[in-house]
Amino acid sequence: MTSAALTIAGSDSGGGAGIQADLKTFQELGVFGTSALTAITAQNTLGVHAVQPVDARIVAAQIQAVLDDLPVKAIKTGMLFSAEIIQSVAHELRAYSAIPLVIDPVMIAKGGASLLQNEAVAALKDQLLPAATLITPNIPEAEVLTGQLIRSERDMVLAANTLLSMGCSAVLLKGGHREDVPYAEDLFLTANGEHFLMRSKRIETRHTHGTGCTFAAAITAELAKGHSLEKAVVTAKHFIQLAIENGIELGQGHGPTNHGAFRNSGYLKTQEVELIERR
Ligand SMILES: Nc1ncnc2c1ncn2[C@@H]1O[C@H](COP(=O)(O)OP(=O)(O)O)[C@@H](O)[C@H]1O
Numbered sequence: 256m257t258s259a260a261l262t263i264a265g266s267d268s269g270g271g272a273g274i275q276a277d278l279k280t281f282q283e284l285g286v287f288g289t290s291a292l293t294a295i296t297a298q299n300t301l302g303v304h305a306v307q308p309v310d311a312r313i314v315a316a317q318i319q320a321v322l323d324d325l326p327v328k329a330i331k332t333g334m335l336f337s338a339e340i341i342q343s344v345a346h347e348l349r350a351y352s353a354i355p356l357v358i359d360p361v362m363i364a365k366g367g368a369s370l371l372q373n374e375a376v377a378a379l380k381d382q383l384l385p386a387a388t389l390i391t392p393n394i395p396e397a398e399v400l401t402g403q404l405i406r407s408e409r410d411m412v413l414a415a416n417t418l419l420s421m422g423c424s425a426v427l428l429k430g431g432h433r434e435d436v437p438y439a440e441d442l443f444l445t446a447n448g449e450h451f452l453m454r455s456k457r458i459e460t461r462h463t464h465g466t467g468c469t470f471a472a473a474i475t476a477e478l479a480k481g482h483s484l485e486k487a488v489v490t491a492k493h494f495i496q497l498a499i500e501n502g503i504e505l506g507q508g509h510g511p512t513n514h515g516a517f518r519n520s521g522y523l524k525t526q527e528v529e530l531i532e533r534r
Protein backbone atom coordinates (compact mmCIF):
# COMPACT_ATOMS: atom_id res chain seq x y z
CA MET A 256 0.00 0.00 0.00
CA THR A 257 1.22 3.50 -0.78
CA SER A 258 2.18 5.39 2.36
CA ALA A 259 0.95 8.91 2.98
CA ALA A 260 2.67 11.80 4.73
CA LEU A 261 1.03 14.88 6.25
CA THR A 262 2.46 18.39 6.13
CA ILE A 263 1.06 21.01 8.51
CA ALA A 264 2.41 24.27 7.09
CA GLY A 265 1.78 27.56 5.32
CA SER A 266 1.09 28.12 1.64
CA ASP A 267 3.76 29.87 -0.46
CA SER A 268 1.99 31.30 -3.51
CA GLY A 269 5.39 31.39 -5.26
CA GLY A 270 5.56 27.59 -5.06
CA GLY A 271 9.15 27.25 -3.78
CA ALA A 272 8.63 26.80 -0.04
CA GLY A 273 5.86 25.82 2.41
CA ILE A 274 3.09 23.35 1.57
CA GLN A 275 3.93 23.50 -2.13
CA ALA A 276 7.57 22.47 -1.59
CA ASP A 277 6.50 19.73 0.82
CA LEU A 278 3.91 18.19 -1.52
CA LYS A 279 6.31 18.27 -4.50
CA THR A 280 8.98 16.57 -2.38
CA PHE A 281 6.59 13.88 -1.10
CA GLN A 282 5.54 13.16 -4.70
CA GLU A 283 9.15 12.97 -5.91
CA LEU A 284 9.97 10.42 -3.21
CA GLY A 285 6.94 8.23 -3.94
CA VAL A 286 4.79 9.15 -0.96
CA PHE A 287 1.16 10.32 -1.14
CA GLY A 288 1.08 13.93 0.08
CA THR A 289 -1.66 15.30 2.34
CA SER A 290 -1.79 18.72 3.98
CA ALA A 291 -3.26 20.93 6.69
CA LEU A 292 -2.87 24.60 5.82
CA THR A 293 -1.94 26.93 8.71
CA ALA A 294 -1.59 30.23 6.85
CA ILE A 295 -1.84 31.74 3.40
CA THR A 296 1.14 33.84 2.35
CA ALA A 297 1.18 36.14 -0.68
CA GLN A 298 4.80 35.47 -1.55
CA ASN A 299 7.23 35.27 -4.45
CA THR A 300 11.00 34.88 -4.83
CA LEU A 301 11.48 38.51 -3.71
CA GLY A 302 9.57 38.33 -0.45
CA VAL A 303 6.36 37.99 1.52
CA HIS A 304 3.66 40.58 0.70
CA ALA A 305 0.94 39.45 3.10
CA VAL A 306 0.07 36.73 5.63
CA GLN A 307 -3.38 35.48 6.58
CA PRO A 308 -3.43 32.82 9.31
CA VAL A 309 -6.07 30.09 9.11
CA ASP A 310 -8.51 29.81 12.04
CA ALA A 311 -7.00 27.34 14.55
CA ARG A 312 -10.25 25.32 14.54
CA ILE A 313 -9.96 24.85 10.77
CA VAL A 314 -6.32 23.76 11.18
CA ALA A 315 -7.52 21.16 13.72
CA ALA A 316 -10.35 20.02 11.44
CA GLN A 317 -7.96 19.47 8.53
CA ILE A 318 -5.62 17.36 10.69
CA GLN A 319 -8.55 15.29 11.99
CA ALA A 320 -9.97 14.78 8.49
CA VAL A 321 -6.65 13.51 7.16
CA LEU A 322 -5.64 11.34 10.12
CA ASP A 323 -9.11 9.79 10.54
CA ASP A 324 -8.95 8.30 7.08
CA LEU A 325 -5.60 8.23 5.31
CA PRO A 326 -2.61 5.92 6.00
CA VAL A 327 -0.31 8.69 7.27
CA LYS A 328 3.05 7.21 8.29
CA ALA A 329 4.93 10.44 9.06
CA ILE A 330 4.02 14.06 9.84
CA LYS A 331 5.91 17.32 9.32
CA THR A 332 5.22 20.81 10.62
CA GLY A 333 6.47 24.01 8.97
CA MET A 334 5.15 27.56 9.34
CA LEU A 335 2.77 27.57 12.34
CA PHE A 336 2.52 31.37 12.81
CA SER A 337 0.73 31.72 16.18
CA ALA A 338 0.57 30.22 19.68
CA GLU A 339 -3.10 29.43 19.07
CA ILE A 340 -2.32 27.33 15.97
CA ILE A 341 0.56 25.58 17.77
CA GLN A 342 -1.76 24.67 20.68
CA SER A 343 -4.32 23.31 18.30
CA VAL A 344 -1.74 21.24 16.35
CA ALA A 345 -0.23 19.86 19.59
CA HIS A 346 -3.69 18.92 20.82
CA GLU A 347 -4.65 17.11 17.61
CA LEU A 348 -1.36 15.21 17.38
CA ARG A 349 -1.45 13.97 20.98
CA ALA A 350 -3.51 10.91 20.00
CA TYR A 351 -1.07 10.09 17.19
CA SER A 352 2.20 10.01 19.12
CA ALA A 353 3.16 6.71 17.42
CA ILE A 354 3.53 8.51 14.06
CA PRO A 355 7.01 10.03 13.55
CA LEU A 356 6.86 13.83 13.78
CA VAL A 357 9.41 16.12 12.11
CA ILE A 358 9.29 19.72 13.34
CA ASP A 359 10.86 22.37 11.13
CA PRO A 360 10.66 25.41 13.45
CA VAL A 361 10.13 27.95 10.66
CA MET A 362 10.53 31.52 11.95
CA ILE A 363 11.71 33.94 9.27
CA ALA A 364 11.50 33.82 5.46
CA LYS A 365 14.70 34.35 3.42
CA GLY A 366 13.45 37.86 2.60
CA GLY A 367 13.18 38.70 6.33
CA ALA A 368 9.40 38.41 6.91
CA SER A 369 8.26 36.86 10.19
CA LEU A 370 6.47 33.53 9.78
CA LEU A 371 6.16 32.90 13.55
CA GLN A 372 4.94 35.50 16.03
CA ASN A 373 7.47 36.26 18.81
CA GLU A 374 5.00 35.23 21.49
CA ALA A 375 4.53 31.83 19.82
CA VAL A 376 8.14 30.71 20.46
CA ALA A 377 7.31 29.64 24.04
CA ALA A 378 4.34 27.55 22.83
CA LEU A 379 6.55 25.88 20.24
CA LYS A 380 9.12 24.99 22.90
CA ASP A 381 6.67 23.85 25.57
CA GLN A 382 3.93 22.17 23.59
CA LEU A 383 5.31 20.82 20.35
CA LEU A 384 9.05 20.32 20.73
CA PRO A 385 8.77 17.50 23.32
CA ALA A 386 6.61 15.52 20.86
CA ALA A 387 9.20 15.69 18.07
CA THR A 388 10.95 12.64 16.65
CA LEU A 389 13.25 15.17 15.01
CA ILE A 390 13.58 18.94 15.05
CA THR A 391 15.36 20.64 12.11
CA PRO A 392 16.30 24.24 13.04
CA ASN A 393 18.65 26.39 10.99
CA ILE A 394 21.25 28.34 12.97
CA PRO A 395 19.18 31.52 13.64
CA GLU A 396 16.21 29.34 14.74
CA ALA A 397 18.41 27.26 17.07
CA GLU A 398 19.78 30.51 18.54
CA VAL A 399 16.25 31.74 19.30
CA LEU A 400 15.15 28.40 20.77
CA THR A 401 18.25 27.95 22.98
CA GLY A 402 19.30 31.55 23.65
CA GLN A 403 22.87 30.49 22.68
CA LEU A 404 25.08 32.07 20.03
CA ILE A 405 26.22 29.65 17.30
CA ARG A 406 29.43 30.61 15.51
CA SER A 407 31.34 27.32 15.23
CA GLU A 408 30.96 23.54 15.06
CA ARG A 409 31.49 23.39 18.82
CA ASP A 410 28.65 25.92 19.34
CA MET A 411 26.45 23.72 17.11
CA VAL A 412 27.09 20.69 19.35
CA LEU A 413 26.32 22.71 22.50
CA ALA A 414 23.09 24.10 21.04
CA ALA A 415 21.96 20.69 19.75
CA ASN A 416 22.44 19.26 23.24
CA THR A 417 20.37 22.10 24.73
CA LEU A 418 17.61 21.33 22.21
CA LEU A 419 17.70 17.64 23.20
CA SER A 420 17.33 18.66 26.84
CA MET A 421 14.03 20.33 25.86
CA GLY A 422 12.56 16.90 25.17
CA CYS A 423 12.81 16.12 21.46
CA SER A 424 14.22 12.73 20.45
CA ALA A 425 16.72 13.99 17.87
CA VAL A 426 18.09 17.22 16.40
CA LEU A 427 19.32 18.03 12.92
CA LEU A 428 20.98 21.42 13.22
CA LYS A 429 21.38 22.81 9.68
CA GLY A 430 24.51 24.79 8.96
CA GLY A 431 23.48 26.56 5.76
CA HIS A 432 23.73 29.98 7.47
CA ARG A 433 27.31 29.57 8.68
CA GLU A 434 29.59 32.00 6.92
CA ASP A 435 32.91 30.91 8.41
CA VAL A 436 33.22 27.65 6.43
CA PRO A 437 33.23 26.80 2.70
CA TYR A 438 30.85 23.87 3.15
CA ALA A 439 27.23 23.31 4.19
CA GLU A 440 27.49 21.14 7.26
CA ASP A 441 24.57 19.78 9.27
CA LEU A 442 24.84 18.14 12.68
CA PHE A 443 22.65 15.13 13.59
CA LEU A 444 22.36 14.17 17.24
CA THR A 445 19.94 11.82 19.02
CA ALA A 446 18.90 11.44 22.65
CA ASN A 447 20.56 7.98 22.49
CA GLY A 448 23.89 9.65 21.86
CA GLU A 449 24.21 8.85 18.17
CA HIS A 450 25.79 11.70 16.22
CA PHE A 451 27.30 12.51 12.86
CA LEU A 452 27.97 15.45 10.58
CA MET A 453 26.79 15.67 6.99
CA ARG A 454 29.09 17.93 5.02
CA SER A 455 28.54 19.05 1.45
CA LYS A 456 30.09 21.53 -0.92
CA ARG A 457 28.56 25.00 -0.43
CA ILE A 458 26.99 26.05 -3.71
CA GLU A 459 27.15 29.70 -4.76
CA THR A 460 23.57 30.31 -5.81
CA ARG A 461 20.53 32.55 -5.36
CA HIS A 462 18.25 29.51 -5.55
CA THR A 463 17.79 28.67 -1.89
CA HIS A 464 14.13 29.53 -1.42
CA GLY A 465 12.47 26.68 0.45
CA THR A 466 15.65 24.68 1.17
CA GLY A 467 14.66 24.08 4.80
CA CYS A 468 11.09 23.03 3.91
CA THR A 469 12.29 20.71 1.15
CA PHE A 470 14.94 19.10 3.36
CA ALA A 471 12.48 18.40 6.21
CA ALA A 472 9.85 17.15 3.75
CA ALA A 473 12.36 14.70 2.21
CA ILE A 474 13.17 13.35 5.71
CA THR A 475 9.43 12.98 6.40
CA ALA A 476 8.85 11.14 3.11
CA GLU A 477 11.67 8.69 3.84
CA LEU A 478 10.27 8.07 7.36
CA ALA A 479 6.82 7.47 5.84
CA LYS A 480 8.37 4.75 3.67
CA GLY A 481 9.61 3.05 6.84
CA HIS A 482 13.28 4.00 6.74
CA SER A 483 15.19 4.65 9.96
CA LEU A 484 15.70 8.26 11.03
CA GLU A 485 19.44 8.01 10.33
CA LYS A 486 18.86 6.73 6.77
CA ALA A 487 16.12 9.30 6.18
CA VAL A 488 18.31 12.31 7.06
CA VAL A 489 21.17 11.07 4.85
CA THR A 490 18.92 10.47 1.82
CA ALA A 491 17.31 13.88 2.40
CA LYS A 492 20.73 15.59 2.45
CA HIS A 493 21.47 14.08 -0.99
CA PHE A 494 17.99 15.20 -2.16
CA ILE A 495 18.53 18.82 -1.03
CA GLN A 496 22.11 19.01 -2.30
CA LEU A 497 20.98 17.97 -5.80
CA ALA A 498 17.93 20.26 -5.60
CA ILE A 499 20.17 23.27 -4.79
CA GLU A 500 22.86 22.31 -7.33
CA ASN A 501 20.21 22.17 -10.07
CA GLY A 502 18.19 25.20 -8.86
CA ILE A 503 15.64 26.58 -11.27
CA GLU A 504 16.11 30.02 -12.90
CA LEU A 505 12.71 31.43 -11.94
CA GLY A 506 11.84 34.82 -10.46
CA GLN A 507 14.02 37.84 -9.69
CA GLY A 508 14.93 37.01 -6.09
CA HIS A 509 15.75 33.83 -4.16
CA GLY A 510 14.63 31.28 -6.75
CA PRO A 511 13.34 27.79 -5.94
CA THR A 512 15.34 24.60 -5.73
CA ASN A 513 14.77 21.76 -8.18
CA HIS A 514 12.63 19.12 -6.51
CA GLY A 515 13.00 16.79 -9.50
CA ALA A 516 16.83 16.67 -9.47
CA PHE A 517 17.14 13.58 -7.25
CA ARG A 518 14.72 11.61 -9.46
CA ASN A 519 16.52 12.88 -12.58
CA SER A 520 19.79 11.53 -11.14
CA GLY A 521 18.19 8.08 -10.90
CA TYR A 522 17.91 8.44 -7.08
CA LEU A 523 21.68 8.11 -6.96
CA LYS A 524 23.66 9.58 -4.11
CA THR A 525 25.92 12.53 -4.99
CA GLN A 526 29.68 12.54 -4.36
CA GLU A 527 29.26 16.01 -2.88
CA VAL A 528 27.89 14.73 0.44
CA GLU A 529 30.33 13.38 3.00
CA LEU A 530 29.36 11.67 6.25
CA ILE A 531 31.62 12.41 9.19
CA GLU A 532 31.24 10.30 12.32
CA ARG A 533 32.03 12.59 15.21
CA ARG A 534 34.93 11.78 17.46
N1 LIG B 1 24.57 27.30 -0.49
C1 LIG B 1 24.34 26.05 -0.11
N2 LIG B 1 25.00 25.02 -0.68
C2 LIG B 1 24.77 23.75 -0.31
N3 LIG B 1 23.90 23.40 0.66
C3 LIG B 1 23.23 24.38 1.28
C4 LIG B 1 23.40 25.76 0.95
N4 LIG B 1 22.58 26.50 1.74
C5 LIG B 1 21.93 25.62 2.52
N5 LIG B 1 22.32 24.35 2.28
C6 LIG B 1 21.81 23.12 2.90
O1 LIG B 1 20.41 23.14 2.72
C7 LIG B 1 19.75 22.63 3.88
C8 LIG B 1 18.86 23.74 4.47
O2 LIG B 1 19.70 24.53 5.26
P1 LIG B 1 19.57 25.99 5.81
O3 LIG B 1 19.78 26.97 4.68
O4 LIG B 1 20.54 26.06 6.94
O5 LIG B 1 18.10 26.03 6.35
P2 LIG B 1 16.85 27.00 6.07
O6 LIG B 1 16.47 26.87 4.63
O7 LIG B 1 15.84 26.46 7.03
O8 LIG B 1 17.33 28.37 6.43
C9 LIG B 1 20.90 22.15 4.78
O9 LIG B 1 21.20 20.80 4.49
C10 LIG B 1 22.04 23.05 4.40
O10 LIG B 1 23.30 22.49 4.72
Ligand SMILES: Cc1ncc(COP(=O)(O)O)c(N)n1
Binds near residue numbers: 272
Ligand atom coordinates in the same frame (compact mmCIF):
# COMPACT_ATOMS: atom_id res chain seq x y z
C1 LIG C 1 4.86 29.42 3.72
C2 LIG C 1 6.32 29.40 3.96
N1 LIG C 1 6.85 28.46 4.78
C3 LIG C 1 8.18 28.42 5.01
C4 LIG C 1 9.02 29.34 4.41
C5 LIG C 1 10.51 29.32 4.71
O1 LIG C 1 11.28 29.04 3.59
P1 LIG C 1 12.64 29.80 3.34
O2 LIG C 1 13.36 29.87 4.69
O3 LIG C 1 13.43 28.95 2.41
O4 LIG C 1 12.25 31.14 2.80
C6 LIG C 1 8.45 30.31 3.56
N2 LIG C 1 9.23 31.23 2.95
N3 LIG C 1 7.11 30.31 3.35
